[in-house]
Amino acid sequence: MSEWWTYSLSDFLLFSPRTYYRLFELHNLAVWPWHVLAIVLGLAVLVLWLRGGARQGRTVAIILAACWLFVAWAYLLARYDTINWAASYFVAAFAVEALLLVWTGLIRNRLSLRPARDAAGLAGLCIFVFTLFAWPLVGRLLGRPWLQAEIFGIAPDPTVVATLGVLMAADRTHWELLLIPLLWCAISGATLWAMQSPDALLAPAAALLAFVLACWKTLSRLGQASPA
Amino acid sequence: MAQMLELTRRRLLRGLAATGAAALFRPQLASSQQARVLKKPIPSTGEELPAVGLGSWITFNVGNDPVARDACAQVMGAFFDSGGRLIDSSPMYGSSQKVIGYGLAKLNGPPSLFSADKVWIPSGARGPDQIEASRRFWGVPRFDLLQVHNLLSWEEHLRTLFAMKAAGRLRYVGITTSEGRRHGEVERIMRAQPLDFVQVTYNILDRQVEDRILPLARDRGIGVIVNRPFREGELLRKLERHPLPGWAAEIGCASWAQIILKFIVSHPAVTCAIPATTRVDHVRENMAAATGLLLDEAMRARMIARVEKL
Numbered sequence: 418m419s420e421w422w423t424y425s426l427s428d429f430l431l432f433s434p435r436t437y438y439r440l441f442e443l444h445n446l447a448v449w450p451w452h453v454l455a456i457v458l459g460l461a462v463l464v465l466w467l468r469g470g471a472r473q474g475r476t477v478a479i480i481l482a483a484c485w486l487f488v489a490w491a492y493l494l495a496r497y498d499t500i501n502w503a504a505s506y507f508v509a510a511f512a513v514e515a516l517l518l519v520w521t522g523l524i525r526n527r528l529s530l531r532p533a534r535d536a537a538g539l540a541g542l543c544i545f546v547f548t549l550f551a552w553p554l555v556g557r558l559l560g561r562p563w564l565q566a567e568i569f570g571i572a573p574d575p576t577v578v579a580t581l582g583v584l585m586a587a588d589r590t591h592w593e594l595l596l597i598p599l600l601w602c603a604i605s606g607a608t609l610w611a612m613q614s615p616d617a618l619l620a621p622a623a624a625l626l627a628f629v630l631a632c633w634k635t636l637s638r639l640g641q642a643s644p645a
Numbered sequence: 646m647a648q649m650l651e652l653t654r655r656r657l658l659r660g661l662a663a664t665g666a667a668a669l670f671r672p673q674l675a676s677s678q679q680a681r682v683l684k685k686p687i688p689s690t691g692e693e694l695p696a697v698g699l700g701s702w703i704t705f706n707v708g709n710d711p712v713a714r715d716a717c718a719q720v721m722g723a724f725f726d727s728g729g730r731l732i733d734s735s736p737m738y739g740s741s742q743k744v745i746g747y748g749l750a751k752l753n754g755p756p757s758l759f760s761a762d763k764v765w766i767p768s769g770a771r772g773p774d775q776i777e778a779s780r781r782f783w784g785v786p787r788f789d790l791l792q793v794h795n796l797l798s799w800e801e802h803l804r805t806l807f808a809m810k811a812a813g814r815l816r817y818v819g820i821t822t823s824e825g826r827r828h829g830e831v832e833r834i835m836r837a838q839p840l841d842f843v844q845v846t847y848n849i850l851d852r853q854v855e856d857r858i859l860p861l862a863r864d865r866g867i868g869v870i871v872n873r874p875f876r877e878g879e880l881l882r883k884l885e886r887h888p889l890p891g892w893a894a895e896i897g898c899a900s901w902a903q904i905i906l907k908f909i910v911s912h913p914a915v916t917c918a919i920p921a922t923t924r925v926d927h928v929r930e931n932m933a934a935a936t937g938l939l940l941d942e943a944m945r946a947r948m949i950a951r952v953e954k955l
Contacts, residue, residue: 499708500739
């Protein structure tokens with residue numbers, strides 16, 4: 418792309434805010450009542466998180482992977498792809514993230530969540546709870562109709578940010594699982610910013626926190642591993 | 646006479662707004678406006694085009710939303726009713742081509758349509774497939790105008806387009822750029838290639854093309870299509886905070902949008918401006934700017950001075 422410096426974010430915006438948010442309305446109407454199952458799955462993650470147990474990591478990973486796949490198929494491919502030709506790349510990325518969750522959490526059993534004992538665990542838990550219960554209210558508070566609510570397991574942003582919450586609280590840093598959620602938050606934040614949506618910074622803020630905590634955990638681990 | 650007709654139309658519009666019966670009287674209004682819409686000749690053939698067309702960037706990218714698709718079809722219906730002809734789109738504009746096709750089918754394929762689309766793909770070899778896909782989305786037998794979008798792989802695509810024109814599968818060939826980018830290259834292509842059209846950004850504040858591109862278009866007999874006349878609405882949002890100048894009525898303009906469009910289409914090199922909108926009232930307002938008289942240089946200079954002060 419020549420003269421790239423002359424482009425602004427809005428030059429890459431292909432649709433109007435009205436069209437973008439109408440997609441959620443049409444999507445919610447089309448997939449209802451899967452919302453109920455999505456919320457139940459979110460609550461299940463929360464219960465497993467707080468209670469622990471041998472199957473915690475595997476179950477959480479498979480729930481999250483299912484949510485990523487559902488969002489990829491039902492929203493990104495069936496809806497978002499109709500207004501954004503880049504959506505097919507996002508579908509692939511979401512499918513890869515689902516596979517990575519299955520590989521890391523289910524097959525290798527490497528995903529283990531800590532109850533909120535330290536800053537990272539507490540931040541992750543707070544973000545997950547916020548995403549599950551408060552994220553659907555954000556649009557309404559900003560004047561958008563209930564039908565356009567974005568819900569965990571149904572819409573991409575809350576699904577991605579909830580996953581970041583889980584990964585923040587994981588007992589080790591899974592950079593391979595963080596990469597796609599971090600990129601999505603940057604892309605989604607840029608899209609909302611270009612549309613001048615007041616909630617544009619929500620997902621990027623969660624991503625920044627997850628990135629900082631992941632760096633901190635990695636450095637702490639390296640510090641513990643190095644000889645005195 | 647044109648001014649008198651314009652005043653009559655404005656009185657009529659006010660009356661319709663007051664009674665809320667605009668829909669009932671639309672056919673009469675449309676036919677009178679159709680008769681008076683300003684037309685400008687395409688330099689390479691002399692074929693006349695209404696000076697205001699319809700863009701589809703962002704506004705027609707509504708996906709499969711049935712309500713929004715119907716709204717776009719209504720905008721297209723009002724556009725044709727008002728005497729409009731040229732609709733412009735691109736494969737880059739998401740679902741816009743399919744939505745235009747939906748609207749055209751719903752309007753039973755208006756015979757006055759002047760279909761303008763683009764080719765936008767890095768591979769020259771894949772250009773014909775993309776053009777064919779675009780044609781199917783529109784549902785037209787052939788395009789009137791195809792343009793190389795933002796000069797992407799322009800050499801290969803222009804070869805394809807000129808071959809299509811020679812074979813009678815295309816009527817006009819053009820190139821596009823926007824927001825002042827790559828004007829040097831645009832100039833070189835305009836000098837070297839037998840283009841029918843060039844599409845550029847031009848409005849009362851973005852006037853870089855006045856220096857070289859527009860004079861060159863006149864010299865070379867190339868038609869000019871103007872995109873982003875309202876800076877995607879930003880210019881109107883800025884201007885609409887201010888009252889209309891006293892001279893607006895003198896030039897037959899009842900809104901800032903009409904002032905901006907009248908300024909653009911009054912440039913002698915400009916063939917057609919293509920504002921995009923999602924609203925029927927706006928498309929009628931835009932088309933009304935293509936009525937009455939064109940403005941002289943003195944008036945256009947006065948308009949620039951006024952707007953630059955705001």
